[in-house]
Amino acid sequence: MTREHDIAVIGGGLVGSALAYGLARLGRRVALYDEGDVAYRASRGNFGLVWVQGKGLGLPAYGGWTQGSVRRFPEFAALLSEDSGVDLALEQPGGFHLCLSEAELAHRIDQLTRLVAQPGFERYAFDVLDRDALARRLPGIGPRVVGATYCRLDGHLNPLRLLRALHAGFLARGGSYRPNAKVEAIAREGGAFSVRTAAGRAEAGQLVLAAGLGNATLAPQVGLRAAVRPQRGMIVVLERMRRFLDYPLATLRQTDEGTVLIGDSQEEVGFDDTLATAVLATLASRAVQVFPFLRDARVNRTWAALRVMSPDGFPIYEQSAAAPGAFVVTCHSGVTLAAAHALLLAPLIAAGDLGADLSPFSSERLNVQKAA
Ligand SMILES: Cc1cc2nc3c(=O)[nH]c(=O)nc-3n(C[C@H](O)[C@H](O)[C@H](O)COP(=O)(O)OP(=O)(O)OC[C@H]3O[C@@H](n4cnc5c(N)ncnc54)[C@H](O)[C@@H]3O)c2cc1C
Numbered sequence: 001m002t003r004e005h006d007i008a009v010i011g012g013g014l015v016g017s018a019l020a021y022g023l024a025r026l027g028r029r030v031a032l033y034d035e036g037d038v039a040y041r042a043s044r045g046n047f048g049l050v051w052v053q054g055k056g057l058g059l060p061a062y063g064g065w066t067q068g069s070v071r072r073f074p075e076f077a078a079l080l081s082e083d084s085g086v087d088l089a090l091e092q093p094g095g096f097h098l099c100l101s102e103a104e105l106a107h108r109i110d111q112l113t114r115l116v117a118q119p120g121f122e123r124y125a126f127d128v129l130d131r132d133a134l135a136r137r138l139p140g141i142g143p144r145v146v147g148a149t150y151c152r153l154d155g156h157l158n159p160l161r162l163l164r165a166l167h168a169g170f171l172a173r174g175g176s177y178r179p180n181a182k183v184e185a186i187a188r189e190g191g192a193f194s195v196r197t198a199a200g201r202a203e204a205g206q207l208v209l210a211a212g213l214g215n216a217t218l219a220p221q222v223g224l225r226a227a228v229r230p231q232r233g234m235i236v237v238l239e240r241m242r243r244f245l246d247y248p249l250a251t252l253r254q255t256d257e258g259t260v261l262i263g264d265s266q267e268e269v270g271f272d273d274t275l276a277t278a279v280l281a282t283l284a285s286r287a288v289q290v291f292p293f294l295r296d297a298r299v300n301r302t303w304a305a306l307r308v309m310s311p312d313g314f315p316i317y318e319q320s321a322a323a324p325g326a327f328v329v330t331c332h333s334g335v336t337l338a339a340a341h342a343l344l345l346a347p348l349i350a351a352g353d354l355g356a357d358l359s360p361f362s363s364e365r366l367n368v369q370k371a372a
Contacts, residue, residue: 005031005176007349008195008204010183010218013043014159014334015341016210018167021080022346024173025209031204032170033197036180040213040230040273043334046163047235047263048159048255049248050090050336053126053151059314061360064122064285066333069340070153077157084168088157089256095154096129096138097250098145098290105147112149127131140244156248158255159335166338183211186221188323193222203338207326208349212308213271215330216253223322225363226330230306232269232278236283237301238263238294242331252287258295262287266307273304307332310366317345317361319354327354328363 009020014201020032052070052353056063070092071125078092109128116123127150134148135141171177181197186207188194193207211220215226238260254260265279280302288295308330310316327349331337348354 003192003203003205005029005202005204005363007031007206007208008033008193008202009208009210010195010212011209011214012167012177012179013041013210013212014163014166014338015212015329016208017043017163018334018338018341019208019210019329019349020175021083021166021170021173023340023350024170024175025079025342026232027346028350029174030170030178031178031202033126033178033181033183033195035211038070040271040306041194042212042305042307044160045233045235045303046159046335047233047261048156048253048335049095049250050092050155050157050335051095051250052124052153052336053149053250054112054115055094055333056121057111057118057364058312059360060118060121061357062116063115065315065361066336067122067124067153067338068344069337070155072343073155074341076343080169082163083172083276084165086161086162086165086168088165090157091248091256092153093156093247094150094152095156095248095250096134096148096150098134098141098148100144100146100286100289102146102288104309108149121214122152124151137159137247138245138345140291140293142289143288154209154248156253157335158197162335162338166342183218186218186223187324193323193326205325206349206352209326209328210330212330213306215308215328219328222326223320224318224326224328226316226328227311227366228308228330229268229311230271231309232267232273232304233307234279234302234304235264236280236287236299237303238262238297239300241297244291249290249324251283252290259300260294271306273303273306275304308334312366315361316363317354317358318363319352325352
């Protein structure tokens with residue numbers, strides 16, 4: 001058994017890779033374990049929004065945390081590009097949430113008004129646009145669109161490049177990447193964590209569980225809980241087109257290369273990541289109502305992937321009381337939160353204390369909700 005590393009991070013998706021990169025930047029010796037291509041990987045199937053609008057109803061701290069990440073994204077993208085040579089195609093022009101009926105728009109306004117009015121919520125401004133005002137910003141919208149909300153903090157990027165950049169940046173900073181290394185068991189022995197894979201055992205002084213849906217079985221081994229469940233999401237990818245959309249929408253965006261992505265459904269179907277034609281048809285139909293000219297566009301690809309959802313949908317960040325030095329990290333917006341994970345959370349983990357600001361993200365809140 002060797003103890004070559006200060007920290008073992010389990011899970012090489014966006015969450016584990018952002019943390020591993022952030023920890024390696026701090027000079028820690030980090031080993032990043034990943035299960036490999038057989039794994040469920042939300043990080044390879046997501047929509048690529050860097051999104052604030054609408055997040056945090058029920059947990060005001062989540063709104064502030066998300067805004068903090070989005071505000072740090074330009075700096076984070078620059079650091080990552082320096083370390084990895086990868087351009088994330090980050091654009092943050094603000095984003096729109098379109099509504100297809102007056103009732104939908106009224107509901108949306110009510111939701112955002114309640115969100116930003118919560119005590120302790122870090123307020124941000126959002127605009128409500130009627131159809132005419134929206135048509136000036138988004139030429140080509142269809143007659144069914146009645147209006148939208150807009151938040152200037154929203155944006156998007158290429159999520160596959162983000163993942164590649166995090167891995168390359170991690171390696172450039174001296175990290176040790178261990179692919180095809182499913183962690184089968186973890187134990188605390190003599191003040192260190194022993195991590196067992198098919199290739200053998202290794203020791204590290206600290207442990208970060210960032211294994212997505214795999215956290216549910218790993219966390220209890222070090223006295224933590226991560227009752228995460230899968231939630232299926234599908235995406236439709238159209239052919240590349242001349243640029244027509246300068247802003248990301250919550251359910252439609254055009255990449256820097258011109259490709260149009262339509263997203264993304266939400267279904268509770270367990271560990272089933274197969275495609276359902278009826279769901280894809282609904283996504284496509286809504287997109288055609290938003291931009292009728294998309295009716296003639298070719299569909300190039302479709303896919304389904306599983307989100308990593310906690311019981312209340314908010315992140316869980318926690319250090320084990322039974323095994324100090326072991327942390328669990330899970331969230332459902334790993335693209336948006338990548339900057340916060342690398343630049344804010346990694347230093348707290350390295351210091352061994354998540355601090356009071358992150359206490360709302362402890363799984364304790366789930367006990368309280370259950371009891372209430
Ligand atoms: C359709 C869809 C659209 C989305 N859109 C957005 C969006 O627009 N913006 C946004 O911010 N987020 C979005 N998300 C969410 C985002 O993709 C996830 O939050 C993020 O990818 C989660 O990353 P993760 O690393 O926690 O999990 P995963 O990507 O699932 O990675 C977990 C990793 O852990 C590894 N692992 C598991 N068990 C073990 C083990 N025992 N040992 C070693 N390794 C293990 C696996 O190999 C895997 O690579 C979307 C998700 C989906 C599905």
